[in-house]
Amino acid sequence: MKVTIDGIEIDVPKGTTILEAARMIGPDVAPPTMCYHSKLKTSGGYCRTCIVKVTQGSAANPTPMPKPVASCRTEVMEGMVVENTINKEILEARKGVVELLLINHPLDCPVCDQAGECHLQDLGYSHGAATTRYEFPRREFERIDIGKYVQLHMTRCIMCFRCVKVADQLTDNRVHGVMHRGDAAEISTYIENVIENEMSGNVIDVCPVGALTDKTFRFKSRVWFTKPVEASCDCKKCSGKVRLWMKGEEVLRVTARKDQWGEAIEFICNECRFEKKNTADWKIEGPSPIHKSSVISQNHYTNLNELKVQVMKQQKALGFMDINKRP
């Protein structure tokens, strides 16, 4: 099927979504996502950051779709024409979605373990405004203990439903879900249940923000001070293909390997994730591919000064204060 996204034509198999087609073209035209995860069925459609304008439904029926559609849940049609980054309305709408996602987010990035690999942080940086127009107290939730390994910090949650889908699709018995509704909706377990199963740690990997974090890694290090390496082991429960986050010889954290979109490639079991924290447990394969724009790769650059100049240019364009010239 031929589909045109931002003026670039691509041939994709039937059943491909607009988002997947855009990702095949490349990151420049791919819409940002928060709730979509390529390895989880029926994920996506909730956060609305990936909305695009369909200016031609298909070759057979060329009428445009009246509203912006969620690209992650809309399948392409033959001859479909999609506008993403070239449509001002869409960029404006996306800014609106990001603003709404942020109004109740605590912005406690300086103390949040997710900082540096947080999708909302990236999204706020690329699409958000420098200041907020929200003047009311932000929503807060009581912390709930959901088990030995995973910390639930509901205040940071953006309701992507990915952790719910992980429990549905990787385990037999889901004990957590969404309670209440509207802006009082929260992820929780049913009457102080704890999540105890072999794959429960994957909720950490799929959480796009810092709502679900690794208790064994809590406050140990900022992620950009650790070095990611690909490693593997013979595991009976999972593929054993993991990413180790090392500081010197010490393994601080184990996660699943993630693709360029920040989505786990293969889910791993709790034993690999939480119990094997020695290099002797692993066969190291080599350094992990991390995009150079990611903050995680900043310590591995030699030309740091050039990077600083670049970052400052971007910040000026966004209207941020120059931290080097404090009043």
Place this chain on the structure above:
Amino acid sequence: MGRKLLIHNDKVPNIHTLEVYRANGGYASVEKALKTMQPDQVTDEVKKSGLRGRGGAGFPTGMKWGFLAKPEGVNRYLVCNADESEPGTFKDRYLMEKIPHALIEGMITSSYALGAKTSYIYIRGEYFYVARIVEAAIAEAYAAGWLGKNILGTDFSHDCYVQVGGGAYICGEETALLESLEGKRGNPRIKPPFPAVAGLWGCPTVVNNVETIAAVVPIVNMGGEEYAKIGIGKSTGTKLISASGHINKPGVYEIELGITVEEFIFSEEYCGGIRNGKKLKAIVAGGSSVPILPAALALTTAKGEPRLMTYESLADGGFLTGTMLGSGGFIVMDEDTSIVKNLFTFSRFYHHESCGQCSPCREGTGWMEKILQKFLNGTANESDVDLLWDIQSKIEGKTICPLGEAAAWPVAAAIRHFKHEFIEIAQKKKFVDISHYDRLNKLVKA
């Protein structure tokens, strides 16, 4: 007097019983359809009648039925949407409470047309007493052989069940209703697929409003062409209007589509004019989610033609100078009404009823309510009006289901037509009287 087809019998004593309903010509459409017509003929009559969905969107019912996928060996379902929760709308309750058999008769006839062996009536949680009335009527219908196996000795068998919802506005959205009916959390599904292809338990399903299904009865009885003669243009037949607000005679009225708005508000047959001799300020024509219209635009369109009670005439001028017939929740406001306070009430409702699934609605509805609360408290600034406008534009059209629009439209329309009221409050020239809420709060605390 306009013709009445749905609630013409509502004053007959004991019309809720099968005996009296039958004596007044009830279940004739079932007899006619099952004995003399093929299912497709019934659908054709509905198509000819031009009946449009009475739940709010006004989608042609015959076309909706035509979309129903009919694969071999797969069950089809008819689901009646009785989750009437739109503020200002109470017509379905009246119909089910007074003449429950009219709905059941419509369910049987419609199911016959669609080939559905099972149908469900999903009633909102707050209508539990109505559910009892409908259940009692269903039991009567089973006992008399109108439901069950081989109805009237034909091959057609049908079962009808009542399901009471938990009391959520969102479950009136058809896919959220289906989720709830399946026993899940009532969150709207992402479409496509539409229910006509994969609805209840993945099977092809038609979801219709109570009034739509009840209207199938007169359509089959009198024929679609005859029914289409009532009304104007594409707005055919009669419509139940729930009239409320500052009028002399609030209540449920059945109108022939095509009477003027002026006649509806001021004639003795319907609302009987504004109470206490006050002047008309604004109307909300079709339930709280449709745009509010100031008096001048309510009675005449922007072109200067009289505004009619039809889908087209009310929508004349788009949202700039028009509104929608919606579900027929007709709210009339007199000159003393504060549009800002009214808008706050609506916004609070949508904030409370947002399901929380998608971000613009979950976050935006609460934000809008909080800003409107500032207007009520007298702490708002002029910039808050622009902010409110901006937020609603960021919600509208960006959400999974129409609740986002339902929350955004009233805000947009109130600012569009009554911006001066917001500005006056922001400039501290006027204040909203909120003593009403103080009294309510005291009552709640006591």
